[in-house]
Amino acid sequence: MGDIQNPSETSHYVTDAYYSDLMAAFTGWDDTDRLCLDPVVQGRAYALLYQEARYLDQGQFKKWLDLFAPQCAYWIPGTWNRGDPRREITFAFHDRRQLEDRVYRLETGYAWSQQPASRTSRLVSNIEIFRTDQADVFMIRSNFHMTEFWNGESRPWAGYTVHRVQQIDAAGFQIMAKQVNLLNCDQNIRNPSVTL
Amino acid sequence: MPDFDFEALIHEEKVHRSLYTDPDIFALELTRIFGATWVYLAHESQIPNPFDFFQTKLGLRPIIVTRDGDNQIHALYNRCTHRGATVCRQAKGSTRSFRCPYHGWSYSIAGDLAGVPWREGYARNHKEDNRFNLARISRVDSYRGFIFGTLNLEAAPLVQHLAGIRKPIDDWLDRHPGGKIAVCEANRMKFKGNWKLAYDNSADGYHVIFSHRSLLMMENRFSPDDEKGMSFYKQHPDDGPIRVHYYGNGHHFKDKRPTLANHPGALWQIEGKHPGMEGYEAELREKYGKDADYYLDLAAGIPMNINVFPNLLILGNHIQVLEPLSHTETATTWYGTAVVDEENALNGAVDAINALRMRTQEQFPLFGEVDDLTNFEEIQVGLGAEEDPWVYMDRGLGLPDRFTEQDGVISGPATDEVFMREYMKHYKTLMMANPTLSISRGGEN
Ligand code: FES
Ligand SMILES: [Fe+2]
Numbered sequence: 001m002g003d004i005q006n007p008s009e010t011s012h013y014v015t016d017a018y019y020s021d022l023m024a025a026f027t028g029w030d031d032t033d034r035l036c037l038d039p040v041v042q043g044r045a046y047a048l049l050y051q052e053a054r055y056l057d058q059g060q061f062k063k064w065l066d067l068f069a070p071q072c073a074y075w076i077p078g079t080w081n082r083g084d085p086r087r088e089i090t091f092a093f094h095d096r097r098q099l100e101d102r103v104y105r106l107e108t109g110y111a112w113s114q115q116p117a118s119r120t121s122r123l124v125s126n127i128e129i130f131r132t133d134q135a136d137v138f139m140i141r142s143n144f145h146m147t148e149f150w151n152g153e154s155r156p157w158a159g160y161t162v163h164r165v166q167q168i169d170a171a172g173f174q175i176m177a178k179q180v181n182l183l184n185c186d187q188n189i190r191n192p193s194v195t196l
Numbered sequence: 197m198p199d200f201d202f203e204a205l206i207h208e209e210k211v212h213r214s215l216y217t218d219p220d221i222f223a224l225e226l227t228r229i230f231g232a233t234w235v236y237l238a239h240e241s242q243i244p245n246p247f248d249f250f251q252t253k254l255g256l257r258p259i260i261v262t263r264d265g266d267n268q269i270h271a272l273y274n275r276c277t278h279r280g281a282t283v284c285r286q287a288k289g290s291t292r293s294f295r296c297p298y299h300g301w302s303y304s305i306a307g308d309l310a311g312v313p314w315r316e317g318y319a320r321n322h323k324e325d326n327r328f329n330l331a332r333i334s335r336v337d338s339y340r341g342f343i344f345g346t347l348n349l350e351a352a353p354l355v356q357h358l359a360g361i362r363k364p365i366d367d368w369l370d371r372h373p374g375g376k377i378a379v380c381e382a383n384r385m386k387f388k389g390n391w392k393l394a395y396d397n398s399a400d401g402y403h404v405i406f407s408h409r410s411l412l413m414m415e416n417r418f419s420p421d422d423e424k425g426m427s428f429y430k431q432h433p434d435d436g437p438i439r440v441h442y443y444g445n446g447h448h449f450k451d452k453r454p455t456l457a458n459h460p461g462a463l464w465q466i467e468g469k470h471p472g473m474e475g476y477e478a479e480l481r482e483k484y485g486k487d488a489d490y491y492l493d494l495a496a497g498i499p500m501n502i503n504v505f506p507n508l509l510i511l512g513n514h515i516q517v518l519e520p521l522s523h524t525e526t527a528t529t530w531y532g533t534a535v536v537d538e539e540n541a542l543n544g545a546v547d548a549i550n551a552l553r554m555r556t557q558e559q560f561p562l563f564g565e566v567d568d569l570t571n572f573e574e575i576q577v578g579l580g581a582e583e584d585p586w587v588y589m590d591r592g593l594g595l596p597d598r599f600t601e602q603d604g605v606i607s608g609p610a611t612d613e614v615f616m617r618e619y620m621k622h623y624k625t626l627m628m629a630n631p632t633l634s635i636s637r638g639g640e641n
Pocket of ligand 2: 397403404407408564565568
């Protein structure tokens with residue numbers, strides 16, 4: 001069962017080597033010397049981040065999934081110093097299949113924690129782009145502030161996000177990995193079922 | 197504070213809403229439950245080395261669990277004996293002493309007063325008696341790494357108190373090399389509801405296919421015939437081999453292991469889909485051949501559900517800890533556990549096992565527990581209805597064929613509320629007793 005080539009169905013690519021590469025990619029990337037001020041690259045990066053925020057705010061999860069590469073990681077560390085996800089429990093660590101699981105579950109209509117769904121409004125700012133050793137791969141750091149309204153309560157979610165993106169065509173970037181660093185990642189949080 | 201007629205509030209088949217809604221009952225629980233009975237505080241792997249500490253709570257009391265230089269474990273009140281400031285403000289760490297940030301009093305890792313700045317300004321010598329040592333939980337004891345504490349000098353010894361629930365705990369530990377695990381961070385949640393709503397749920401087999409419907413659909417979206425995870429609840433679960441066992445003192449155990457096939461790899465086979473499964477499995481099988489089945493089982497959740505009243509819920513590979521915050525708010529922390537392999541019994545596979553095991557543990561809190569927590573919150577809302585006060589828990593009651601009772605252990609089918617009835621009886625006993633609670637100050641030296 002499951003097409004071995006299709007990361008929506010199987011998880012062959014998340015190996016020890018994949019984690020090692022991911023850890024390396026998310027270490028020491030934010031060197032000011034690597035800042036990319038190319039307006040074309042900036043334009044693509046801003047477009048991606050705003051589009052992503054809009055899709056999530058609008059609950060267009062399928063379109064949101066399309067922004068990710070077939071072999072991707074979605075990572076919300078559960079510690080502020082971001083330990084190795086092979087050795088510690090994270091707030092969330094999804095591969096492609098589990099990202100699709102997340103969306104599938106939300107769309108069943110029986111995910112009581114999102115029934116009714118959270119209303120969200122995301123502000124994304126302080127966007128900085130960093131070059132990597134690969135010409136077509138960039139790291140994008142941004143701050144976010146999201147207000148979530150759910151079950152009678154409005155509450156803030158805040159932190160910074162790091163997107164590892166690859167240029168796939170002239171039109172833009174694809175997300176290879178998204179790391180969301182929540183200010184309160186190591187605290188007990190009411191209903192953490194909203195998608196960040 | 198008013199006392200309550202708990203006989204009128206807790207019946208065989210129902211309990212009164214005020215158990216969940218009355219702040220005065222909550223205040224009583226903080227002494228009569230979270231004080232007078234053994235309460236889980238921490239796991240020894242959270243303070244592995246001398247001079248390590250970890251912050252926790254006993255009810256609302258801020259507690260630092262420490263390991264001193266002689267490997268003695270202490271549970272200190274995080275409360276300066278001068279004017280009451282907390283002396284420790286880090287969640288965990290390692291230190292030789294705690295120095296109060298307000299006026300600089302300092303204490304040893306065992307809680308003894310070590311220094312008072314400018315002491316010539318005092319008529320007394322604070323170190324002359326022990327009253328200025330940090331208060332400590334008078335009785336602290338561990339069972340196989342699980343640290344408990346109570347302020348009740350009359351409480352039975354811990355092993356006696358745990359009684360029959362020790363056997364499932366032993367089984368749960370003994371499937372690991374060396375019979376131990378280590379705690380490794382957590383999924384941390386809270387809900388706007390009374391802490392007992394979570395304990396009422398702890399062995400509840402009745403809610404599974406309803407409350408977790410979205411997760412069950414998700415888990416089986418690829419394989420309608422080869423069912424994963426909690427699917428065994430889908431058929432008539434009471435006719436199956438899953439039973440819930442009540443051991444007394446509020447402790448109970450839902451044993452889902454009888455549904456397992458009896459061969460290595462059986463656990464892994466029913467595990468849901470998690471990141472890295474296929475990749476790691478292929479690597480382990482290539483490297484270890486037949487042993488890989490045993491290793492993969494260690495990465496899979498064990499279908500055991502061990503509930504130690506009032507706040508320790510071992511579920512799958514998780515150590516879930518309940519922390520009451522108020523009568524209408526509760527924190528629930530799902531600590532992950534990792535395999536430790538000091539003797540290299542696993543031939544170097546331990547890191548791969550743990551990499552998988554982290555992922556197998558994250559799914560349920562994220563995609564399952566959140567829905568239960570929402571239902572707990574909605575019960576709390578529903579119980580705002582004063583004129584309709586009863587919460588029923590009589591599933592299985594009056595149907596004697598559903599139960600067995602042997603050596604004081606009551607066993608019933610998976611969906612029966614027998615565990616809730618029985619723990620509520622114990623709760624009533626505790627709430628009607630009023631034992632003297634006492635701290636100690638150590639300082640024998
Ligand atoms: S309150 Fe701690 S030294 Fe004063
Ligand atoms: Fe549940």
